[in-house]
Amino acid sequence: MGSRASTLLREEEIEEIKKETGFSHSQITRLYSRFTSLDKGENGTLSREDFQRIPELAINPLGDRIINAFFPEGEDQVNFRGFMRTLAHFRPIEDNEKNKNPTASEPLNSRSNKLLFAFRLYDLDRDDKISRDELLQVLRMMVGVNISDEQLGSIADRTIQEADTNGDSCISFQEFIKASLVEKLCETCF
Amino acid sequence: AVPFGLMLLLLPVAVDLLGTAAPQLQGLALGTASPVHHLLHRGPEYGAPGIALARSAAEEPAGFGGEERDAAEHHSGGYRVVQWEWSYVQNPYIIATWLLVASLAKICKSASGVCVCVCVCVCAFKKQIHVLLSALSSLYVHVQADLMDFLLFGALISAVDPVAVLAVFEEVHVNETLFIIVFGESLLNDAVTVVLYKVYISFVEVGAANVQTADYFKGVASFLIVSIGGTLVGLVFAVILGFITRFTKKVRIIEPLFVFLLVYLAYLTAELFSLSAILSMTFCGIGANKYVEANISQKSRTTVKYTMKNLASIAETIIFIFLGISAVDKSKWAWDTGLVSCTLIFIFVFRAAGVVGQTWLLNRFRLVPLDKIDQVVMSYGGLRGAVAFALVVLLDGEKVKAKDYFVATTIVVVFFTVMFQGLTIKPLVKWLKVPRATNRKPTINEEIHERAFDHILTAVEDIAGLQGYHHWRDKWEQFDKNYLSKLLLSKSKYRRSELWEAYQKINIRDAISVIDQVMKFNHLELRPVHEVPQSHRGSDTKEDGGDKPRRNVSWQDKDPMLFPMEPEDTKAEHSDPEKEEDVGIVFVAHKAETPKQRPKSVPAALDVCQSPPAVPSPPPSEDNHLPWKAGLGSPPPCVSVEATKIIPVDLQQAWNQSISSLESVSSPPALAEPVHPRISALSRLGGPRPASYTPPSSSTSVRAPGPQSPFCFLEKKKEVQEKEEEEEETGVSQELQPLMSNLRPPELLPPHPPPPPPPPPGPGRRRNPCVYLRSLVTAPPPGTSELHSRRPTQL
Numbered sequence: 001m002g003s004r005a006s007t008l009l010r011e012e013e014i015e016e017i018k019k020e021t022g023f024s025h026s027q028i029t030r031l032y033s034r035f036t037s038l039d040k041g042e043n044g045t046l047s048r049e050d051f052q053r054i055p056e057l058a059i060n061p062l063g064d065r066i067i068n069a070f071f072p073e074g075e076d077q078v079n080f081r082g083f084m085r086t087l088a089h090f091r092p093i094e095d096n097e098k099n100k101n102p103t104a105s106e107p108l109n110s111r112s113n114k115l116l117f118a119f120r121l122y123d124l125d126r127d128d129k130i131s132r133d134e135l136l137q138v139l140r141m142m143v144g145v146n147i148s149d150e151q152l153g154s155i156a157d158r159t160i161q162e163a164d165t166n167g168d169s170c171i172s173f174q175e176f177i178k179a180s181l182v183e184k185l186c187e188t189c190f
Numbered sequence: 191a192v193p194f195g196l197m198l199l200l201l202p203v204a205v206d207l208l209g210t211a212a213p214q215l216q217g218l219a220l221g222t223a224s225p226v227h228h229l230l231h232r233g234p235e236y237g238a239p240g241i242a243l244a245r246s247a248a249e250e251p252a253g254f255g256g257e258e259r260d261a262a263e264h265h266s267g268g269y270r271v272v273q274w275e276w277s278y279v280q281n282p283y284i285i286a287t288w289l290l291v292a293s294l295a296k297i298c299k300s301a302s303g304v305c306v307c308v309c310v311c312v313c314a315f316k317k318q319i320h321v322l323l324s325a326l327s328s329l330y331v332h333v334q335a336d337l338m339d340f341l342l343f344g345a346l347i348s349a350v351d352p353v354a355v356l357a358v359f360e361e362v363h364v365n366e367t368l369f370i371i372v373f374g375e376s377l378l379n380d381a382v383t384v385v386l387y388k389v390y391i392s393f394v395e396v397g398a399a400n401v402q403t404a405d406y407f408k409g410v411a412s413f414l415i416v417s418i419g420g421t422l423v424g425l426v427f428a429v430i431l432g433f434i435t436r437f438t439k440k441v442r443i444i445e446p447l448f449v450f451l452l453v454y455l456a457y458l459t460a461e462l463f464s465l466s467a468i469l470s471m472t473f474c475g476i477g478a479n480k481y482v483e484a485n486i487s488q489k490s491r492t493t494v495k496y497t498m499k500n501l502a503s504i505a506e507t508i509i510f511i512f513l514g515i516s517a518v519d520k521s522k523w524a525w526d527t528g529l530v531s532c533t534l535i536f537i538f539v540f541r542a543a544g545v546v547g548q549t550w551l552l553n554r555f556r557l558v559p560l561d562k563i564d565q566v567v568m569s570y571g572g573l574r575g576a577v578a579f580a581l582v583v584l585l586d587g588e589k590v591k592a593k594d595y596f597v598a599t600t601i602v603v604v605f606f607t608v609m610f611q612g613l614t615i616k617p618l619v620k621w622l623k624v625p626r627a628t629n630r631k632p633t634i635n636e637e638i639h640e641r642a643f644d645h646i647l648t649a650v651e652d653i654a655g656l657q658g659y660h661h662w663r664d665k666w667e668q669f670d671k672n673y674l675s676k677l678l679l680s681k682s683k684y685r686r687s688e689l690w691e692a693y694q695k696i697n698i699r700d701a702i703s704v705i706d707q708v709m710k711f712n713h714l715e716l717r718p719v720h721e722v723p724q725s726h727r728g729s730d731t732k733e734d735g736g737d738k739p740r741r742n743v744s745w746q747d748k749d750p751m752l753f754p755m756e757p758e759d760t761k762a763e764h765s766d767p768e769k770e771e772d773v774g775i776v777f778v779a780h781k782a783e784t785p786k787q788r789p790k791s792v793p794a795a796l797d798v799c800q801s802p803p804a805v806p807s808p809p810p811s812e813d814n815h816l817p818w819k820a821g822l823g824s825p826p827p828c829v830s831v832e833a834t835k836i837i838p839v840d841l842q843q844a845w846n847q848s849i850s851s852l853e854s855v856s857s858p859p860a861l862a863e864p865v866h867p868r869i870s871a872l873s874r875l876g877g878p879r880p881a882s883y884t885p886p887s888s889s890t891s892v893r894a895p896g897p898q899s900p901f902c903f904l905e906k907k908k909e910v911q912e913k914e915e916e917e918e919e920t921g922v923s924q925e926l927q928p929l930m931s932n933l934r935p936p937e938l939l940p941p942h943p944p945p946p947p948p949p950p951p952g953p954g955r956r957r958n959p960c961v962y963l964r965s966l967v968t969a970p971p972p973g974t975s976e977l978h979s980r981r982p983t984q985l
Binding site for chain 2: 034037066090139
């Protein structure tokens with residue numbers, strides 16, 4: 001499987017992905033073999049079902065949302081580029097990268113992009129605000145069945161209250177940055 | 191603390207000046223210094239009747255001095271009504287008096303009160319380098335010893351002592367990572383100490399010439415066995431302990447006994463198999479912590495914590511007295527300048543070298559590398575202590591000819607590291623600007639997002655097929671949730687949700703701060719009302735009047751409307767024992783008799799639970815923090831929006847008074863406006879309520895407040911109910927005190943009035959909300975201390 005994968009991925013593609021995402025060559029090839037192993041239909045793209053086949057994702061409370069994050073707006077398939085683009089959010093932050101290329105756009109794994117990724121997981125309707133309902137949904141997913149709706153509501157209310165500085169009883173992205181534990185998200189996977 | 195240790199060490203010098211029988215006292219202390227392992231089994235070999243009393247001339251009159259061997263003088267005819275039973279009580283008397291003297295010195299000497307701890311740390315790699323080079327130093331010393339002896343000496347002198355490390359670093363408050371590294375090193379190197387010491391002892395006994403290669407391999411193998419075996423023994427006992435505490439609901443009073451016994455058995459069992467006893471105890475504690483803490487009651491937690499602290503303090507004191515006495519007893523040691531000076535230099539140099547080398551290696555795998563400052567602190571923080579001394583004293587003088595030299599050197603090393611390094615580490619840390627421990631106020635946002643981020647990172651790792659840190663941690667948590675917790679946690683605790691617990695804790699902290707401020711402002715005091723709770727059936731209590739609410743640690747036992755999913759078996763657990771446990775004190779807000787009195791604070795009131803509190807006033811400087819005291823024109827931003835959720839309605843009388851008193855002050859209209867809508871809403875609520883509130887419902891959930899509806903409330907329970915119960919208010923109030931002092935500055939409660947969302951529909955109970963604030967001031971898990979600084983310092 002490994003050798004077949006590397007022949008399908010052309011060198012120039014690897015270079016492009018490297019430039020876009022910052023992954024190293026070996027990381028890209030490794031992730032490509034992972035991609036193909038997930039791709040049961042062998043059509044070069046992943047669908048939602050392919051993700052859902054991963055057993056650990058099934059028990060992850062935020063699994064569905066993260067799967068959705070891979071798929072661009074309205075689409076049902078994601079190709080390898082998109083796959084890598086999303087995963088690139090979780091690379092370690094390298095501050096010197098920014099210094100080298102100040103004119104380039106912000107790298108995918110910058111602090112604010114990471115936070116934006118997390119923010120979008122909460123904010124389903126993409127209105128750049130986390131409303132109480134959206135927060136409730138996330139809480140319900142994370143907490144399971146042990147807490148009643150009322151209690152969850154109180155937690156949600158308190159959360160919004162703590163974070164909300166402009167009084168619209170929603171959490172905007174700026175408020176989200178201030179309220180959450182940024183260092184935690186900067187833990188990386190790669 | 192270090193000056194205190196200094197004093198302790200020098201105390202026996204004073205003793206010596208009295209010309210008393212120091213060796214015998216030393217023997218007595220040796221016999222009683224049982225916490226030092228290895229010594230445990232020696233027993234009081236020197237303890238003998240008729241030991242001369244040694245008293246420092248400063249503290250004790252010379253009345254008792256020199257009294258010996260008078261046991262025989264009791265039989266001078268007839269029956270004596272009162273007899274002088276000195277010999278009978280002699281030993282414990284002496285010990286207790288010494289301890290008392292030393293502890294009194296603590297009061298005088300240092301506010302932080304942590305005794306100087308003697309560290310014994312053994313780090314294998316560092317040790318070996320040091321060991322070899324100390325062997326080389328034999329070229330420069332005139333001590334009769336060969337390589338094996340020096341290896342043995344090196345083995346015991348390079349051990350860093352956890353007790354000293356703990357004490358010093360606790361005072362210094364370095365950041366968590368650094369503390370964990372150094373303290374963890376000192377704990378874990380016990381295994382290495384045990385192994386190396388025993389190995390080298392056996393080599394020495396056999397003679398250097400007879401050591402074969404196989405023996406070296408056996409040494410390595412024995413290290414693995416000792417450390418891993420010790421860990422396993424500890425974990426086995428941890429499982430047993432967790433399992434037992436699952437069923438101790440009905441015998442709450444002896445829960446601490448289980449904890450102590452099982453941990454002690456873990457220690458002894460490891461000793462039985464000559465495995466590493468300290469590792470066993472450590473891992474027993476680590477493993478059992480989560481389950482035991484959840485299962486046992488608040489009172490038991492407090493008991494265990496403070497008992498252990500006391501025992502530790504006693505042990506430290508004894509060790510230091512012992513050390514000091516030994517220093518003075520010249521018969522036991524012999525001085526060699528070369529050995530002493532070389533040792534002092536080498537231990538420092540080679541510890542530094544070892545730290546640097548290993549950090550270089552570790553940094554290749556670490557996400558956050560250890561920088562130079564960390565390394566400096568790590569090498570400087572290697573304090574030697576009592577275990578090194580104990581080990582050297584236990585050497586066999588016949589086999590190791592140079593024992594006396596070693597003893598002297600060890601004493602000097604210990605004195606030097608403890609005094610010099612211990613005293614100077616704090617300025618060093620300040621000078622190097624080492625990052626200190628952070629005291630972050632917990633917020634519900636952080637709790638939620640931290641959990642969410644964990645899930646996100648785990649999912650990403652799974653998608654990418656990596657098996658990284660999050661993957662394994664998640665796997666462990668799944669295993670724990672599905673098997674371990676089911677086995678070791680009692681059913682009611684198993685269903686608790688961590689997020690809910692965290693949320694309640696945060697609310698309680700806010701509630702306490704609100705009450706504190708309100709109380710202070712209104713010159714009210716909280717007085718406890720002692721009522722025995724009556725057990726009541728089922729979950730159908732009304733909120734108004736009726737019985738006392740159930741006071742359970744678990745939120746489960748509340749209104750069934752909230753939890754329609756409650757399964758039957760937890761209902762079965764709502765029997766009386768569950769209800770009667772963890773009952774709290776009802777507080778009643780009274781106007782203080784003398785309004786001129788300075789405001790009382792809640793923790794002060796808690797200090798005396800049984801009587802009207804003769805409370806000490808909070809320091810006057812705190813008044814400046816209260817905004818409404820600062821200036822008349824300022825609004826009463828005494829509560830933040832968060833806190834207003836949880837103002838107990840029974841304090842609305844207080845609110846009414848405060849608001850009316852504000853309005854009666856010079857500029858009424860201006861003051862009225864900034865009043866928070868909720869405050870004014872509260873003041874509009876109901877008429878006069880009795881000062882003592884009727885025990886209302888059991889609602890523990892915190893609801894979102896509406897503009898016109900009452901506030902949300904929490905239950906507050908103190909964990910002492912019966913009068914027979916012992917005094918653990920001090921413990922609880924101590925725990926509350928830091929909380930209060932943490933929350934006192936109102937800049938932590940910035941006022942801002944966003945309109946709250948409409949509250950969820952609820953039953954009529956909200957008209958008469960419950961008024962008890964539950965103090966879920968639990969003993970913090972390792973990782974948080976009373977001050978909510980995340981340090982694993984409290985044992």
